[in-house]
Amino acid sequence: MTRRKMFDPGSVPASFWREQAVQTALARRDIGNLLRTYLSTFADCTQTQLALLTEHDRSDISNWVRGTRLGQVTDIGVLTRIAEGMQLPDDARMLMGLAPADALVTSVRDERELAGASSGRRRLDGSGPSSPRIAICGSRSEGVEDRVVDAAVRSLARLVMIRRLRVNHGPVGVGIEVMTHIADHYQPPGLRGAVAIFGRRNVIADAACVVVIGGGPGTRAETDLALAMGKQILPLGASGGTASAVLHQLLRSESRSDWLEGDYLAALRQCASLSSGASATDIEQISDDFVEMIDHLVQSNLGDASA
Incomplete structure (x- = not known):
């Protein structure tokens, strides 16, 4: 036979x-x-x-x-x-709702690579034009809107998965929540563990864009470093905590937000507040609008890098 x-x-x-x-x-x-x-x-x-x-x-x-x-x-x-x-x-x-097979969602960096990271303002091409790197900072500290953080984690997870972003994050906080959400809900074939980065400077050193969700004193220390290093910072004001404080700081100081075009500033303002009676749909919309802004910024910088 x-x-x-x-x-x-x-x-x-x-x-x-x-x-x-x-x-x-x-x-x-x-x-x-x-x-x-x-x-x-x-x-x-x-x-x-x-x-x-x-x-x-x-x-x-x-x-x-x-x-x-x-x-x-x-x-x-x-x-x-x-x-x-x-x-x-x-x-x-x-x-079908799964991650792409070659999703780039985290990476291992050694001390030599971190030491070589630029300390000045960089375009959003931390690992080359094809694999942008962002830092996700923040935590569920006092004064943080948990419902907004929940929605932001879901929206960021989709963006990271679809755009194959490389993510810097610490051992705890919103960044690791995003990675866990990807692992649980999309199961990228190569994702067996997330590599946390120790040291606030190391989290942001080679990421040109720093996304801030909620956060307490530790997150504030990271954003202060990021501002001093000229990083592009995108805080979700409606999440409260450090994100709200940093957004107000950016809006008050043109020198700290001169890289933001008018549309981005307007979008940040729209994502800055949450009414007391906000519905789940309202919260999801705020989160999606914020993450769409991050996506536009990523694609804009990649376009500049290839020009």
């Missing part, structure tokens, strides 16, 4: 993942429809081979295909095994 050749998911053309039916299944996490379309398109692939590729029982695949098992999947572990086994390209992974 001739043994069937194992199907190679790497042979699937990129055009398959751009088909409307496939993209709809990915966006809805409808694994049943995804597998049915896959098997009908690639006759050389069998349910048994899909089970081996995705680390599932043959009966699981059969039940999805036949519709006897709920097609929509929310379990990140299951989605990750399917994405890795079927070798989904990054666009397809992100459409």
Whole structure:
């Protein structure tokens, strides 16, 4: 008996993942429809081979295909095994709510690299034009709006994942919360641990953009260093704490915010306050607007770097 050749998911053309039916299944996490379309398109692939590729029982695949098992999947572990086994390209992974396979979300730096970091104002290209580096500073100290911090963590996690940002963060605080959220909700294949940086100067030394969320005295010390070093600082005022204080400082001093264009200043002001009766939707909007501003700044600086 001739043994069937194992199907190679790497042979699937990129055009398959751009088909409307496939993209709809990915966006809805409808694994049943995804597998049915896959098997009908690639006759050389069998349910048994899909089970081996995705680390599932043959009966699981059969039940999805036949519709006897709920097609929509929310379990990140299951989605990750399917994405890795079927070798989904990054666009397809992100459409399904997973991190891109080559996400750059943290890195190890040694003392020589840190010692070589510029102490002056830099564009947002800390690790080269293709991998911008930001520092995320802040904590849930007294006077901080926890609901705003929660929303900011979610929004920042999406930005870091999609834009493949490199992140500087300390051992505790909002930065490590963002990394944990990425690990728990998107599961990048290479993310097995987050590398915390000790020493406030080291956290900001090679990051041109310093994002400030909430924070207490420790965060204030980091932002004072960042200001002295000419770093670009973006505080989410509505999160309270140090972020609010630093925002007011920036708005009072043109010399400390001269790198900010008018649109950025206006956006910072809009993200500065939170009404007492703010709804969850209002908070999410403030957070998303703030993170969109960070994204625009990142892309603007990358454009300058390539000019």
